[in-house]
Amino acid sequence: MTTAQQTVPSDRPTDPAESRRSWAGRPVVRNLGLVVALVLICVAGFVTGGERFGSVDNILTILRLASITGVLAIGMTFVITSGGIDLSVGSVLGLATVWASTLATQTMAEDFHWIVIVFAALAVGAGAGLVNGVVIAYGRVVPFIATLAMLAAARGLAEMISDRRTQVLSVPGFLDFFRADLIGVPVLIWMFALVAVAGWLVLNRTTFGRRTVAVGGNPEAARLAGIKVQRHIMYIYGLAGLTAGIAAVMMLGRTTAGSSTHGMLLELDVIAAVVVGGTLLQGGRGTIFGTVLGVLIFSTLTNLFTINNMSISAQAVARGVIIVAAVLIQQRFAASKRT
């Protein structure tokens, strides 16, 4: 019964001078700070490490290090933009590697194709994410608690299935594919790039992305505008789970084994990267570009520290300081842009 667009006749023309204010310029400016930070870190790397830092090999190492966290961070960007949080992605990643590797070691049938491993991991990830989503959206459990429960449960389930053993994967087709290079760049990095581009398109160019921002910005307004808020929240956690599944495939490729310890505490790095990237923790604003920069900043820093023989503990302290500093700077920046 929906009629066409209505209009009301007007008696006054608009003032074109008033529409000069640019809104679109802001995200670019905000990300500029992150680009500068990344450049500064690279400069520090060249100064202290020289060729050891700047070599093509090392740069690929940095990107490979970034790729798994990066894929998870894309999913997390959606979750945080919608006003939620997902603490379970690391555990779900672990569960998915175990599930897929168990399948691979137990299924000895001749016609077994390695792609089954991929689909198994994706299904486990998305499934666990949807469980999160149902509990949060329809059970009305706060995301922090619901995904904390999944964090514990998924890790436990992974230990039960694997009996806490590392399950080495010896499926040639799978390993050949995911450990290969494509035009000199490892497949894992290509996957990260692909997921990032897809994530950007979905967040900025699709109705799914628009709903995500609206639900995070004002869930009540979104509901009263006719958006199916609960269903959308369920999908968002499903999406985060799916990225955990993708990350699990990448982890299997990188380590050639499934293990219940995969992805331990990874959710913290992921959340840190997203927040440093400029996505608002209270929801309503998210940036994929910022997230990618956030991930790169952390992996480049880790590499820089390692090259300079900094201990793991010292690295952790430095990371903590950097998270706070980055968020402080961004808040200042945002505040000065506002008032």
Add this chain to the structure above:
Amino acid sequence: MVDVDPQEAPLERPGPADPASRAPMLRMEGIVKHFPGAKALDGVDLDVLPAEVHCLLGQNGAGKSTLIKVLAGAHQPTAGRILIDDQEISIPHPVAALKHGIATMYQELDVVDGLTVAENVYLGHELDRGGFTQRREAARRTREILGRLGHSEISPHQEVGQLSAAGKQIVSMARALSHDARVIIMDEPSAVLDSEEVENLFRVIDELTSQGVAVVYISHRLEEIRRIGDRITVLKDGVTVGRNLPVATTTTRDLIQLMTGRTVEYAFPERPGVPADAPVVLDVDGLALAGVFADVSLQVRAGEIVGLAGLVGSGRSEILETIYGARRATSGTVSVSGRRLRPGSVPSAVDAGIGLSPEERKSQGLVLTEPVYRNITLSTFARMAKGGWLDERAEKRAAREQVEALDLRPASVDREARTLSGGNQQKSLLARWLVHGCDVLLLDEPTRGVDVGARSELYGLVRRLADAGTAILVVSSEIPEVLGLADHVLVISEGRVVHRAPAQDIDEHAVLDLVMEGTAA
């Protein structure tokens, strides 16, 4: 409400005739406030005498809120002087304002839901001894202040989150009183109060002024200003355009002219009359929501405006929200053009062509951090999209059309929605449903916090929509508004329809009588 103390009645209101006899207590001179890209204030003067009620008038966006924030220490003026007792002062932060005896009651409720009433009243200036809060003393003083406000039924130990909006307003008022203020600024204090509570507020204001406290009173309701005001300062576009006008001798026409810069009749549009054969579009039958309202049946025909009149808390807003599916009805049905809606489903209502402009624009209507055009297309972006891909160009085009048609200002669709004034936010909500195309529009408090000039404009807009065939159901706490705008009026009291009549056949007194009877029964 005959509660004027006989001793207080002959209180000689320091009349507007003798301003020269007293020196201003608070004076603002040439206040300028720039925000990046905008001049909010551009030379504002304000003189406040001791013991007067000084009314601040101006359209939305005239700079009233900014001026108050400057006084409260929340904003720093770019230029200008603030003097108290002829001493120049600076107010770098809110505590400084309180130190100078300036207390502020903001329009947006600034209470902490999780704390008790007493804790809220003494928030920021807790009574303590050696770091331990003196809960009993705070409770005692709070009880005393609440008594003065005529609200002894609110316990100091009650959690504020459990109070109604009006109750929270009382707490906010009590907080202002808990400071030994010399000037109290009240930003639209009556907006969420019903008429009885407004009477209480006026009594408190009388009491304050008799103690020498000055009140800066901001309201859109001219009748209130007529009742309690002494002098009026009018702001327009960040400039003082009328200064120290005596309330008693300034005509409404003059005031409106100052505020708008043009002569506006505060009038309602003509009712063209709904043809007898106009089809019933919205049909609500025996709708009930347990504990809130029961047995509400109403019909709205194409081109008709039906108004729901009643006091705050009578269930008016809940009726609208239930029709819209935002609340699940306990029983009863809603049909649009003969098609039954799925109960408790907003998407079902929206698909059927119902639009709701909710009571709380900011918390229920808009995504404030998103640009205007995305707020306008919040119900339609999915329809405009092609296979899930957004068509932002179409969205902006549709939004721009509405911005022009509704004369929404500023006329930019890229600004964040939070930068708009109340009236323009209201317009963007209307625009949302105009883009969508609605057969039924539900308007909840369409003019709350909207200034006089923009009001007549909104009334005209609503009538034109009805003329175009939309069925409109409107709720307002201002009875004259319902009577003036609607073709047909339903009086609601305690969740029941107690009377229905054509708008011409009923007046404000009759409505009030009905409402009171319903309450007494």
